[in-house]
Amino acid sequence: MCRWLAYTGSPILIDDLLYKPTNSLVVQSLHSRLGAEATNGDGVGVGWYDEHDPNPGLFRSIEPAWSDRNLRELATHIRTPLMLAHIRATSGSAVQQTNCHPFRHGRWLWMHNGLLAGFAAMKRDLVLAVDPELYPYIEGSTDSEVLFYLALTFGLQQDPPTAVSRAVGLVEEVARAHGIAFPVQMTVATTDGTRVWAFRYSTEGQSRSLFRNTDVAVLKAQYPENPVLHNLADSTRVVVSEPLGDLKGAWHEVPESSYLVIEAGREELTEFRPAA
Incomplete structure (x- = not known):
């Protein structure tokens, strides 16, 4: 599958998130501890926001994260208060730039770890459910991008939890018609540049791993000698497919069938339940 990271807090260099942690996303691209595959080398992507433009910047590459020189170059020069980053292990779709996450539409970003089982059988029905005005913006061939555009169709820009619930409910309905028992496996992050939503759900009830950080103020009190923590604002929030390090008490698992909403440190x- 894939691994991903969502960050919101005080402005930080992308390099500090992607490369410097003990179990950074770049390390996970070669040696994932909790992923379905140890290696996630089928592409990498970063979406970020700054104070100059409400629409996010986007970098996507089919190079493995561990060897992408362009990624390393931009990571040391871009500082951002909110970013999504993703390393890809394809579940069958082509290794091409338009299939790399995050996906962008206007000021929205979206990324997904998991798969829609039986997607080839369901694809026609799902794509035909996408709003005709949105359909031309689908560039790639992944189930993840179709799920994004279904969520947009169902009102992601107005009410993300309801939109994702309806999109997942539709996938499960179509899957039943095709005799597919467990179609949805997902951890999803999406953002409008202000708030971050992170979802963990699977039809089978055995979802891919997802973690959130402990309150930074608590960690500072527990580890007063740790310089990394003291460079972070108390409002910092990180959601990850797997912990970025081994600091005891720093990470909490996001429960099965739930979602997080993060805004201004809260x-x-x-x-989370799919809507019929």
Whole structure:
């Protein structure tokens, strides 16, 4: 599958997130501890926001994260208060730039770890459910991008939890018609540049791993000698496919069938259910 990271907090160099942690996303691209595959080398992508433009910047490459020189170059020069980063292990679709995450539409970013099982059988039905005005913006061939455009069709820009719930509900409905028992496996992150939503769900109830960081103020009190922590604002929030390091008490698993909403250092955890 894939690994991903969502960050919101004080402005930080991309390099500090992608390369410097003990179990950074670049390390995970070669040696994932909790992923379905140890190696995630089928592409890399970063989407970020700054104070100059409400629409995010986007870098996507089919190079493995561990050897992408352009990624390393931009990571040491871009500072951002909010970013999504993704390393890809394809579940069958082509290794091409338009299939790399995050996906972008206007000011929105979206990335996905997991798969829609039986996507080839369901694809026609799912694509035909996408709003005709949105359909021309689908560039690649992945199930992840189709799920994004279904969520947009169902109102992602107005009410993300309801839109994702309806999109997942549609996939499960179509899957039943095709005799597919467990179609949805997902951890998803999406953002409008202000808030971040992170979802963990699978039809089978055995979702891919997802973690959130402990409150930074608590960690600073527990580890007063740790310089990395003291460079972070208390409002910093990180959601990851797997922990970026081994600091005891730094990470909490996001529960099965739930979603997080993060804004200005505050987070809310809510149960997630697909809508019929």
